[in-house]
Every structure is written in structure tokens, then in C-alpha cells.
Amino acid sequence: MADNSWAERVSNETVTNASSELAxxxxxxxxxxxxxxxxxxxxxxxENVLALYFLCCRAKHVSHSCVYMMNLALVDTLFVFVLPFKIHYHLNRNNWIFGDMACRITGTLYYINIYLSIAFFTCICIDRYTAVLHPFTYIRIKLIHYLVVVAVLWVxxxxxxVSLILGGPLHNRGVRNTTACFENFGKHSWTYRMAPYNILALVFGFVIPFSIILIFYPLIAKRISQIKHSVRKRKALSTIYIILVIxxxxxxxxxxTHLLHFLMRIQVIQNEVFTNLVYKMRRVTLALVSxxxxxxxxxxxxxxSSKRWHLNFKLRFRSKSVYTICDQKFGELSWGYKLHQRCGNKKPGDGIN
Structure with a gap:
């Protein structure tokens, strides 16, 4: 009875809210x-299937910090499998036909991707900061420490x-008699049900991690810039730039825009023109975040640096080589013999010294 009354209240609320959605x-x-x-x-x-393949199967001498990379690729792969449902939803002008449970699962996975990605970016940032500025502390960090951090984030x-899936329906009446999924909630839902999730997501899911990234990466870049020119220096700076760009x-x-959208939904912002602008901006940023x-x-x-990220599709023409057993390094080519062979100066007895 309680669930039915809650569903009826949300349904009535979203019907009245649909008229405001028209604007x-x-x-x-x-x-x-x-x-x-x-x-x-x-x-x-x-990209992410290949990334998982190379990170898990082809990688040699994997560092402990690659645990974060693997989990980031896994999160992105899960996100990719949500997209066909979202494509169908938007292709049919925001009409959800897959049922309430599918709406809850795909909707939560969509947003979990955003915040787990930011969390793993932050972990990578802290890991790089420790490695560059506190190397003696870094060498004492073991694999189990990375696994514990990853386990906590996934829990x-x-x-x-689970709380969102079991917390009640997340699909409701949209405009033009369509069924909206994970949007078009009324003021009551935004104020009481969705507000805690949004506040926690904004503070702990973005403000704090993004602040860490903005503070730590300039310190890392400053320290790396003091190192003489090298390939590793370029790779390290490229990593920093890529994360900052993303x-x-x-x-x-x-x-x-989500902060403005949240303030609009709880009617802190009530200007009609600005509200319409925020709504359109959020559509664009939702596409960008993907x-x-x-x-x-x-x-x-x-x-x-030590992984092979290319597939060996090139045809290689191998020259015939003779290796001697008395070269200074085992497996080193006897260039003297090869030179004699090319010049036609081979004599009986030549070849093996």
C-alpha cells in the first residue's frame, strides 16, 4: 500500500510537472x-575492449598502479553496454519502452560511470603525486593497497x-504521453528523494576530487619539468595533460550545469529564460560527458611505456643472419661475417670463429 501510494503521488506529481516541461x-x-x-x-x-585485452593479457611488467587503469577501462566498458538503450530512448523522442527495472539499472550505471571515472582519475593523480614527490614512501606501497582502494570504490x-534500484520507480510520465526515464522528476522527488544523491555526488564525487587534481597535478608537472629532457618526461607530462583535458x-x-539544473529543480532558480537555457545546456553537457x-x-x-599497443599486422622481411657463439653478447649478430657475405669475400673456413 505504501509503495502504491508513493507511486500514485509521483505519477500525479509528474503529470502536473509535465506541463512545465513543455517550456x-x-x-x-x-x-x-x-x-x-x-x-x-x-x-x-x-577502444576499451582492446585496452582491457592489452592491460590484462599482453602487458609485461605491469605496475601496481595499472590496477586503476584496468578498472577505469572496465567502468567504461560497462557504460558502453548502456548506450544502445539510451540511443533507442532518444531516437524515439525520450520515450522509454524497456520497463522500470531496466530504467533503474541503465540509469544508475550511466551516472556511476561518471563518478567512478573521476574517482579513478583522482587515484591515479594521488599515485603519481606520491611517486614523483615522495618516492621513498611510494616504494613501500604494495599491490594489496591498490586492491583495497579499488574494492572500497566499487562497494x-x-x-x-542498490539503493537507487530498490528505492522506487525512476521512470515517469513525460511530455506528449511518453515515458521518461531518470528525468522529469517533480519538485517533491528532487527535494526529498534525489537531493541527497545530488548533493553527495557534487561534493564528494566532483568538488573534492577535482580540487585534488587541480592542486596535485601542477605540483607534479613542476617537479617533472625540472628533470632533463627525456622520453619518460614527455610521457608523464602527456598523461597530466590528457587527464586535465578530459x-x-x-x-x-x-x-x-548540473548544479544549476539542481537549483532549478528545487526552485531556487525560477527565472524562466535562464531555466530554459540551463535545460538546453545540460543536454549538451550530458552528451559531452559521455x-x-x-x-x-x-x-x-x-x-x-613497456606495453605493446600495436597489433603486428606489418609484413616483416627478415634478412638471413648468422650468429656466432663467441660474440661478446649472446645473440649479437656477427656483422663481420655478414659484411663478407655481401661483398662476396667469403672464404672456406669463414663463418664460425
Missing amino acids: LEADFQYSLFTAVYSVVFVLGLI VALSVI CTLCFLPYHL LNCCLNPLLYYFTS
Whole structure:
């Protein structure tokens, strides 16, 4: 009875809210989301499956910090499998047909990807900071410490997923008699049910991690810049730049507009023109935030100095070589013999010294 009354209250609330949503329509969103999510699905699936393959199967001398990379690739792969449902949803003008449970699961996985990605970025940042500025402390860190951090993050994420899935319906009446999924909540839902999740996500999921990244990475870059020119220096700086670009392009615009959107939903912001602008901006930033799934593999590439990130598709023409047993280094080619062979100066007895 309690669940039925709650569902009826939400249904009545969203019906009255649907009339206000009419003023918040953004017709460009349907083609925008369909196009962006389709590209992200294709590229993200290929890139992250390959990343998992190379990190788990082809990697040699894997560092402990690669645990974060593997889990980041895993999160992105899970996110990719959500996108076909989102593509169908937006292609049909925000009409959800897959049922309430599918809405809860896909919706929570969509947002969990955002905050777990930021969390693993922060872990990578702290790991690099410790390695560069506190090397003696870093060498005492063991694999078990990384596994504990990863386990804690996944437990927190799964607890949020379970609480959202079991907390009640997340699909409701949209505009034009459509069924909205994970949006178009009324004021009551935003104020009482969704507010704690949004506040915790903004503070602990973005403000604190992003502050750590903004403080630590300049310190790391300053220390690395003092090192003489080397390949490793370029790779380290490239890693920093890639993470900063991903955070600035994907996560920062989304969270700024999401904060405004949250204030709009609880009616702290009531200006009609500004409200409509915020709604449209949030559509764009939701598309941008999904691009992190395609950009993260660049991070795997630049942080892997000893891994083979290329497939051996090239045809190699091997020259015939003779190796001697008395060269200074085993396996070193006897260049003297090869030179004699090319010049036609081979004599009986030559070849093995």
C-alpha cells in the first residue's frame, strides 16, 4: 500500500510537472544524443575492449598502479553496454519502452560511470603525486593497497546502485504521453528523494576530487619539468595533460550545469529564460560527458611505456643472419661475417670463429 501510494503521488506529481516541461523542450537533443552516443558506442567498445585485452593479457611488467587503469577501462566498458538503450530512448523522442527495472539499472550505471571515472582519475593523480614527490614512501606501497582502494570504490558504487534500484520507480510520465526515464522528476522527488544523491555526488564525487587534481597535478608537472629532457618526461607530462583535458572538457561543464539544473529543480532558480537555457545546456553537457569513454584509452597508451599497443599486422622481411657463439653478447649478430657475405669475400673456413 505504501509503495502504491508513493507511486500514485509521483505519477500525479509528474503529470502536473509535465506541463512545465513543455517550456523546457530542446528539440535538438534527440539528434544530438543519437549521433554522439552512436559514435561513443562504436569507438568506446573497440577502444576499451582492446585496452582491457592489452592491460590484462599482453602487458609485461605491469605496475601496481595499472590496477586503476584496468578498472577505469572496465567502468567504461560497462557504460558502453548502456548506450544502445539510451540511443533507442532518444531516437524515439525520450520515450522509454524497456520497463522500470531496466530504467533503474541503465540509469544508475550511466551516472556511476561518471563518478567512478573521476574517482579513478583522482587515484591515479594521488599515485603519481606520491611517486614523483615522495618516492621513498611510494616504494613501500604494495599491490594489496591498490586492491583495497579499488574494492572500497566499487562497494560504495554498488551500494548507491542498490539503493537507487530498490528505492522506487525512476521512470515517469513525460511530455506528449511518453515515458521518461531518470528525468522529469517533480519538485517533491528532487527535494526529498534525489537531493541527497545530488548533493553527495557534487561534493564528494566532483568538488573534492577535482580540487585534488587541480592542486596535485601542477605540483607534479613542476617537479617533472625540472628533470632533463627525456622520453619518460614527455610521457608523464602527456598523461597530466590528457587527464586535465578530459576533466575540463567532459566533467567540469557537466557538473556546473548540473548544479544549476539542481537549483532549478528545487526552485531556487525560477527565472524562466535562464531555466530554459540551463535545460538546453545540460543536454549538451550530458552528451559531452559521455566522450570520456573514448578519450580514456589515450591515457592507457601514454602511461604504458613497456606495453605493446600495436597489433603486428606489418609484413616483416627478415634478412638471413648468422650468429656466432663467441660474440661478446649472446645473440649479437656477427656483422663481420655478414659484411663478407655481401661483398662476396667469403672464404672456406669463414663463418664460425
